[in-house]
Amino acid sequence: TKGVTWVCEGDPEYGIEKNDKKDRGTEVILYINEENEEFLEEGRIEGLLQKYCKFLPTPIKFGTRTETITEGEGDEQTTTEVEVDNIINNTHPIWKKQPADLTDEDYRSFYSDLYPYSTPPMFWIHLNIDYPFNLTGILYFPKIGNSIEVQKNKIQLYSNQVYVTDDVKEIVPEFLTLLHGVIDSPDIPLNVSRSYLQADQNVKKITGYITRKVADKLNELFKNDRKGYEEKWADLGVFIKYGMISDEKFNDKAQKFVLLKNVDGEFFTLDEYRDKVKDAQTDKNDRVVYIYTNNAKEHDSLIQSAKNRGYDVLEMDNIIDNHFVQHLEHKLDKITFVRVDSETVDQLVQKDETVESVMSEDEQNKVKEVFEGITGGAGPMGASVVMKPMSPEDQPVTITRPEFMRRMKEMQAMQGLGMDAFPDSFNVVVNTNHPLIAGKLAAAGDAEDQKELAQYLYNLARLNHNMLKGAELTKFINKSLDFLK
Structure with a gap:
């Protein structure tokens, strides 16, 4: 032939x-x-x-x-x-073997072979199904920390052990591209258009299967070893939150194992946290208010004020938390999130309560004019002065950032868009019941003395919010030293 x-x-x-x-x-x-x-x-x-x-x-x-072949022992060794x-x-990769025949070291060794010099993974999932489609593989959970940058080209696609591509974004949901590993399936059509892949029934089934296996693995870890799961949360949180935001089916399953962490380092499921705070933090509209901070050190005094009122404060400092907060507000019934600096402490959870001011309307207007003179008034980089009767125990001057405007600004920044539509404005809230305002400042006969005290109180509030820097901070320190002389 x-x-x-x-x-x-x-x-x-x-x-x-x-x-x-x-x-x-x-x-x-x-x-x-x-x-x-x-x-x-x-x-x-x-x-x-x-x-x-x-x-x-x-x-x-x-x-x-x-x-090099070694034979014999001792002096006779050659x-x-x-x-x-x-x-x-490697003609027999471990994803083709049965999980029962493999050890943890086998999985770690294979990961090291795929990604030399990488940090070892936290855990992994062995995929193995032959009906209604054929799929094998191993997906590893890397330590991603506080990053949402998709690790592209980290999942490799094979067909009967023949390498196809490391671009699998049309085969697995985008949030799963944060994972590493191998998927092997002869049932995924090759060299076809994106629209064809999205419409292919086998691809849809495979996508659903992988998503379900990932959710089941996370739920299993949560149930079997909650303490260990909580210890991994710093590396799991972004992945799970991203998955909940971007994939409806994963969101439904993740409701059971997503965690909220408060500033005291305690973890709660969604149901546990609602039960914890609903009595103290239900507002006049019957909504449960979740108070949070994205920077516990910067907001420390505000957090302490909230805790003194019996409130709990969540720590939401992941890069994705701005979107996640809105996602939970949309998905959960009658809850709302407010950042601890978005309102004065007495208004974080709004109640049908009124506090009378010890200052007359005329006195308030005069003090307001003094503060507007030093803050520049409302403007693109200025402040709106608000006169408000509060407890004498609260701060004399507080700076707040309206929740809606701040969220929009942060989301634009995250998406790399211009921020001109949402200027960096804030409110300067003057406590008309504080002795330094109602007594000392309002009673000061000299305009310069009023201005000097108002400026000092305003700068104290700015310092409390990490807004006083550079030359202004130096000037404030020198002024404080002068007061002590």
């Missing part, structure tokens, strides 16, 4: 003719032009083989390598160097 020669020069046309080849097998002869001679270098060839043929089911020989075939591929 004659052989066949197939010839192509890289265009749609090709030629086929008979030849006199006597041996069985296929020879592939590639002709390289001068511009691509790098592909003839041994290191370049081995790199391509490692990428595309690393797990082919048939052994691939690429030259030879030297092995070593011999021999040349052996250099087999570059």
Whole structure:
């Protein structure tokens, strides 16, 4: 029987003719032009083989390598160097084996083989299903910390151990591309359009299966070892929140194992937290108010004031928490989130309560004019002065940032958009019942004395919110030292 020669020069046309080849097998002869001679270098060839043929089911020989064989013991021990075939591929990768036959060390070793020098993963999922579609693989959970930057090209797609691509965004939900690992399925159509993949029923089933397995694994970890799960939350939180925001089915399952953490380091499920705060933090509209901070150190005095009122404060400092807060408000019944600096402490949870001011309306207007003179009034970078009767125990001057405007500004910043539509404005709330306001400042006969005291109280409030910096901070410190002399 004659052989066949197939010839192509890289265009749609090709030629086929008979030849006199006597041996069985296929020879592939590639002709390289001068511009691509790098592909003839041994290191370049081995790199391509490692990428595309690393797990082919048939052994691939690429030259030879030297092995040292040791025989005998003690003084009679001898070593011999021999040349052996250099087999570059692993024909039996662990994703093709049964999980019961593998140890944790097998999984960690395979991860290290896939991603040399990477930090070991937290845990993993072994995928293995043959009906209604065929799919095997291993997905690893890396330590991603407080980052939502999608780790593209970290999940490798194979078809019967033949490498296909590391761009799997059309096959798995985007939040799962934060994971690492391997997926192997002959049922995923190759070399087809994005729209075809999105409409393919097998791809939809595979996507749903992987999402469900990930959710089941997380729920299992939460149920079996809650303490260990909480210890991993710093690396799991962003992934789970991102998944809840971007995938409806995952959101439904994650309601059971997503955690909220307060400033005291305590963790709660969604149901647990509602039960914890509903008595003290239900407002006049029957909504449960979740008070939070995105910077516990910067907001420390505000947090302490809230806790003194019996409130609990959540720590929401993940890069994705601005979106996650709005997601929970949309999904959960009758709850609202307010940042601890969005209102004065007495208005974080709004009640049907009124506090009378000890100052007359005329006195309040005069004090307001003094503060407007030093703050610049409302403007793109200015402040709106608000006169408000509060407890004498509360701060004399407080700075608040309206929740809605601040959220919009932060979301625009996260998306890389301009922020001109949401200027950096804030409210300067003057407590008309504080002795320094109602007594000392209102009673000061000299306008300069009033201005100096108002400026000092305003700067104290700015310092409390980390807004006093540079030359202004230096000036404030010097002024404070003068007061002590």
